[in-house]
Amino acid sequence: MLNQTSFEKPKIAAMTEPHLACVLLLDTSGSMAGASIKSLNKAINSFKEKTSMDELARKRVDIAIIEFNDEANLIQDFTPISQMGPIELEAGGLTAMGQGINFAIDKVKERNRFYNQQGTPCYKPWIFMITDGAPTDDITQAAQRIKDEESKGTHGKLKFFALGVENYDKNTLHQLTKRVMALTDTDFTGIFNWLSESMVAISVSRIDENVPLGNLPENAHVVPQDW
Amino acid sequence: MLFRGSKKKKEEIKAQKNFTEKINRKVVYYGESIIGTSHLSRGIVCQDSSRIEMLENGWCIAAVADGVGSAKHSDIASKIAVETVIELAANEMKQDNNTFEEIEQIFSKAYELAEKRIVDKADELNKYITDFDTTLSCVAYNGETVVFGHCGDGGIIGLKNSGEYFRITQVQKADDGICVIPLRAGKKSWVFGHTDNDVASVLLATDGVYDTFFPYLLKGQPVEIYVPLIRYFMDNNYLNANIDTIEQIKKERIEFITSDDYSSVIDDKTLVVLINSIVKPFFQQESYYDEPDWEYLIEEWNKKAYPHLYAKKEQEESVNTKIVYEEKIEDNTSSEQNDYGYFVEKDKENKKKPFICEEIENECIKIEFYGVDQNINNNEVKYSFIFDKLNKENLLKSLVKTYGNVTLIEGLICEFNKVIDVKKLMKYCSDNEISYSYTVWVIN
Numbered sequence: 001m002l003n004q005t006s007f008e009k010p011k012i013a014a015m016t017e018p019h020l021a022c023v024l025l026l027d028t029s030g031s032m033a034g035a036s037i038k039s040l041n042k043a044i045n046s047f048k049e050k051t052s053m054d055e056l057a058r059k060r061v062d063i064a065i066i067e068f069n070d071e072a073n074l075i076q077d078f079t080p081i082s083q084m085g086p087i088e089l090e091a092g093g094l095t096a097m098g099q100g101i102n103f104a105i106d107k108v109k110e111r112n113r114f115y116n117q118q119g120t121p122c123y124k125p126w127i128f129m130i131t132d133g134a135p136t137d138d139i140t141q142a143a144q145r146i147k148d149e150e151s152k153g154t155h156g157k158l159k160f161f162a163l164g165v166e167n168y169d170k171n172t173l174h175q176l177t178k179r180v181m182a183l184t185d186t187d188f189t190g191i192f193n194w195l196s197e198s199m200v201a202i203s204v205s206r207i208d209e210n211v212p213l214g215n216l217p218e219n220a221h222v223v224p225q226d227w
Numbered sequence: 228m229l230f231r232g233s234k235k236k237k238e239e240i241k242a243q244k245n246f247t248e249k250i251n252r253k254v255v256y257y258g259e260s261i262i263g264t265s266h267l268s269r270g271i272v273c274q275d276s277s278r279i280e281m282l283e284n285g286w287c288i289a290a291v292a293d294g295v296g297s298a299k300h301s302d303i304a305s306k307i308a309v310e311t312v313i314e315l316a317a318n319e320m321k322q323d324n325n326t327f328e329e330i331e332q333i334f335s336k337a338y339e340l341a342e343k344r345i346v347d348k349a350d351e352l353n354k355y356i357t358d359f360d361t362t363l364s365c366v367a368y369n370g371e372t373v374v375f376g377h378c379g380d381g382g383i384i385g386l387k388n389s390g391e392y393f394r395i396t397q398v399q400k401a402d403d404g405i406c407v408i409p410l411r412a413g414k415k416s417w418v419f420g421h422t423d424n425d426v427a428s429v430l431l432a433t434d435g436v437y438d439t440f441f442p443y444l445l446k447g448q449p450v451e452i453y454v455p456l457i458r459y460f461m462d463n464n465y466l467n468a469n470i471d472t473i474e475q476i477k478k479e480r481i482e483f484i485t486s487d488d489y490s491s492v493i494d495d496k497t498l499v500v501l502i503n504s505i506v507k508p509f510f511q512q513e514s515y516y517d518e519p520d521w522e523y524l525i526e527e528w529n530k531k532a533y534p535h536l537y538a539k540k541e542q543e544e545s546v547n548t549k550i551v552y553e554e555k556i557e558d559n560t561s562s563e564q565n566d567y568g569y570f571v572e573k574d575k576e577n578k579k580k581p582f583i584c585e586e587i588e589n590e591c592i593k594i595e596f597y598g599v600d601q602n603i604n605n606n607e608v609k610y611s612f613i614f615d616k617l618n619k620e621n622l623l624k625s626l627v628k629t630y631g632n633v634t635l636i637e638g639l640i641c642e643f644n645k646v647i648d649v650k651k652l653m654k655y656c657s658d659n660e661i662s663y664s665y666t667v668w669v670i671n
Contacts, residue, residue, distance in 0.1 A: 009479075010456045012439055012488050062532075077535045118528065119446035121438070206265060206494055209296045 017059045018121035018207050021078060021111040022199065023104045026089065027131035027165075028067040033091035036132060036165065036186045043188035044087045051196040052082040056203040060123075064107055068100030069093030078111055081199070097135035101142035101176070104129070105149060108158055121207050128161045128195060129176075130188075134169035143176050150177075163191060163220070170223060180223040181216060190217025253370040254287045255468045257477035258499030261485055263435060265493035274361075275433050275495040276305040278313045286325075288316045288367045289499045293381055293433035295360035295407055296494075300352070304345045304359035308410060311341035312365045312376070320367065327374050327421040330367050334376035338363065338417050342410055360409035364396065364431050370503040371424040378417045380407050381433040381497075384440060384452070386461050388425045390509040392452045395422060395429070398437075407434075428461040428502040435494030436484060444524040455518050459483070461500050464510070468502045612665045 026040065044065075051057050063084055065075040070093035076084065108125040115122040150156040162173040164182040173180045183191060197214050205211045216222070262273035274294030281287050290309040294301025315337040320330065341363065349356045362379020375383055375395055382396040399408040399416060408416050432440070445451045458465070459480070466476050483489065484496050530537050653663075 009483060010459050012456055012491075077533075079533060079536060083533075083536065114532070118531065119441075119443035120528075121443070204265075204493070206296050209265075 018123060019060050019062055019115055020123040020199065020202055021062050021064070021108050021115075021125040023107055023125070023127045024063065024065045025100050025104045025127055025129040026065065026067045026075075027069075027095060027097070027100075027129075027133065028089050028091045028093075029069045029095040029133060029136075030092050031095075031133050031167065032165075037089055037091040039186050039188045040130070041087055041089055043192040044089075046189065047192040047196050048081055048084045050193065051199050054200045054203065057200045058082045060203045061199050062111070064111075066100055066104050066107065068096045068103075071096050072100040072103040074103070074107075078107075094136040095131070095133050096137045097129075097131060097172075098137040098139040098142045101127075101129070101139065102145065105142075105145050105158070109149075112157075123202055123205075123207055124157065124159055126159050126161065128163070130163045130165060131173075132165040132168055134172055139172065139176065146176055164223065173223070174225050178225065180225075181220050182223050184219045184221070187219055191220050193217065194220070253285070253503055253505050254281070254368060254501055255470055255473045255504045256281070256287055256289065256499070256501045257473055257480065258289065258291075258431075258497070259477070259481050260291075260433075260495065260497040261481070263493050263495040264490070266495060272302050273495050274302045274305060275435075275497040276302070276309045277431075277497045277499050278309045279499055279501070280313050280317055282317060282320055284320065284325075286320055286330075286367050286369050287501050288313060288320070288365070289431055289501060290363065290365040291381065291431045291433055291497045291499055292364070292410075293362045293379065293435075293495065293497065295362070295409055298360040299358040300349075300354060301359060301361050303348060304361040304410075305363075307344050307348060308341045308361050308363045309365075311344055312337040312363065315340060316365070316367065327372060330374040331376070331419040331421065334365055334367075334374070334419055335414075335417065337365070338376060338378070338410065339414075342413070345410070356411060360407070360411055362407060362433070363410050366395075366429055366431060366501070368426070368429050368501045370505070371426060372421055373426050373429045374419075374421040376417065376419045378408060378410055378412065381437045382431075384430045384432075384437075384457065384461075385422060385426045386428045386430075386508055388427050388506060388508050390511045390515075392454060392457060394452075398434075426503075427506045427508045428463060428500060430457070430461050430501075431497075431499040433495065433497040435492045435496045436498050439489070439492060442519075444521065444528055445519060448519070448524075450515060453519070454516055458516070460498065461502065462508065463502050463504065464507050466502065469504045612663055 024044065028037065032040070048063075051061060058081060061081040062078040063076070063081050064078045065087065067073050067075050067089060069091070075087070075089070079085075104127045108127060112122055112125060114120075146158075146160045149158045150160065159179070160177045161179045161181065162177050164170065164173055164180065165186060166183075168182065170180070170182075181191070194214060194217055198211075201211050201213065256279050258277050258279050260273060260275040260277045266273060274296070275292065276294075277289070277291040279287065279289040290312040292305035292308040294303075294305040298304070312334065316330075316333050319333045319336075325333075345359050345361070346356060349359050362381055364377045364379070364381055364383055365375065366383060367374040373383070373385060373395060377383060377396040378399060380398045380400060382394065382398055385393050385395050387393065396418060399418075400406060401408060410417075440453050440457045441451060442453055445453065466472075468476055480498070480500075484492075484498060489496070653665075
């Protein structure tokens with residue numbers, strides 16, 4: 001029988017956690033072998049630990065990992081950051097960058113469709129690509145897709161970042177996005193710390209907020225487009 | 228002739244005054260806009276605005292607006308929006324015989340005027356119009372019917388006399404599910420309408436508060452609105468709202484939404500509630516007011532969001548039932564009998580031990596496993612069976628047939644992927660004259 005006389009102040013169940021989908025799109029072609037791939041593996045595992053320390057990021061950040069070499073492969077489907085398994089990528093093969101980008105865009109669109117179907121609020125998804133060379137496949141379609149997605153609506157439907165390492169091709173990256181950065185060495189620790197801080201900053205923001213990102217680490221810089 | 232006309236007019240005025248006084252006492256209201264912690268920490272002003280006005284004719288009009296976060300001057304826009312709606316509606320609804328359609332048209336006109344005023348303001352300040360984006364929701368309520376206008380996220384919720392909560396408006400967002408559709412999107416996006424005449428109270432909120440009433444985990448459930456929360460704000464069975472109590476009611480609700488309980492909402496918060504103080508809505512069935520089972524709902528959402536993790540979990544659980552031949556269960560228990568006549572094992576660490584099947588002395592097979600026994604009050608238990616080895620092959624064949632996926636590996640190592648039905652196992656032994664003994668431990 002419902003008690004009509006007593007009525008306690010309710011406890012609000014904070015069950016409106018928005019989610020942020022981020023794809024790490026990683027070049028694991030042959031040229032990444034050696035120190036580069038070791039540093040990348042270490043940095044990704046550390047990125048998971050660091051980001052998971054933030055309570056909101058733990059609940060809100062979903063990470064997928066796609067590698068591209070001879071072809072694009074899904075290493076890890078979207079997983080809460082704190083539940084990511086240890087990563088041990090190996091390098092070898094060509095650089096199917098176009099395939100990788102198309103795959104990554106398909107994944108984030110599918111993910112956001114899922115969030116929308118479930119009524120789950122979501123932040124604009126990120127694709128963070130790392131490459132040390134030039135593509136061995138055609139990236140024209142991929143480049144057009146990035147442009148289309150980033151120009152939809154008031155502020156675009158995704159954010160694509162390209163990080164170049166060692167012998168990366170600057171023109172290729174500028175063909176893809178205006179958000180081009182480069183490392184001066186093969187130490188990925190700093191850039192993944194930056195990525196972790198960015199994920200945390202977004203996690204605590206409103207969904208439609210334009211969150212200013214922190215400074216890049218010392219061994220990374222923005223690569224301006226040539227005039 | 229003139230005399231009769233005057234007397235009739237006096238009577239009409241007297242009747243109208245009585246009617247208005249009665250109506251005026253019927254609708255009570257409270258509301259406020261509060262700056263969010265995310266804005267406070269960044270030195271940004273509150274971008275929400277709200278206004279409520281009681282008209283002489285008994286209608287109560289209210290408007291709320293939420294400046295879009297990324298728009299620099301959206302606080303100016305939201306203020307212009309609510310003031311325009313209230314001023315124009317107050318001016319044009321002076322009569323007490325406005326039809327609902329007329330009020331909708333007044334709101335439509337108000338939206339156009341608000342949009343124009345915002346554009347003019349942007350021009351005056353020489354700024355981009357996109358810096359002045361805002362949502363806008365408004366109502367006119369006479370204690371029975373809600374006439375409304377809406378664009379953007381946030382929205383309007385009603386409580387019927389029947390006790391049922393319902394959405395009066397739908398959230399408007401772009402295809403990406405992120406971008407808000409602002410007032411500037413124009414007539415094609417604005418929605419106007421009215422409800423049936425059975426509304427006991429109405430609530431308007433900007434998205435920071437509005438979204439707490441519709442947690443996404445409830446989407447698809449029989450009741451999608453978070454009833455235990457929303458009734459605190461608008462159920463007159465408990466508010467007992469009237470002109471004497473409304474200030475205290477407001478104070479408590481505003482304190483609540485600015486308390487730690489609402490700290491997860493970092494956005495600006497606006498809440499406006501209009502209540503028919505005479506009406507006490509009926510009660511729905513008791514379960515309507517129950518707190519949702521959040522653990523279950525989270526688990527269900529997680530299964531959809533991360534199916535690969537659940538497939539992996541099921542695989543690991545099946546692997547965990549694999550027997551390791553050399554492994555022994557540590558016997559570090561205190562054996563005291565409980566009320567059920569079973570030995571009580573205080574050994575929580577062993578709870579996760581795998582299923583064990585080993586050959587023991589006297590040519591017998593010992594099988595041990597953990598589970599939950601419904602016959603013992605759903606307590607976690609450990610069973611230990613000892614079977615006559617002479618019937619090993621038949622026993623194993625039966626286990627394969629009953630449970631599936633049982634394979635013989637390296638002698639006596641077996642795998643089970645399913646739950647052991649102890650009664651079936653005992654019945655099999657009994658039917659096939661297999662001798663066995665068993666012990667059960669209840670694990671605390």
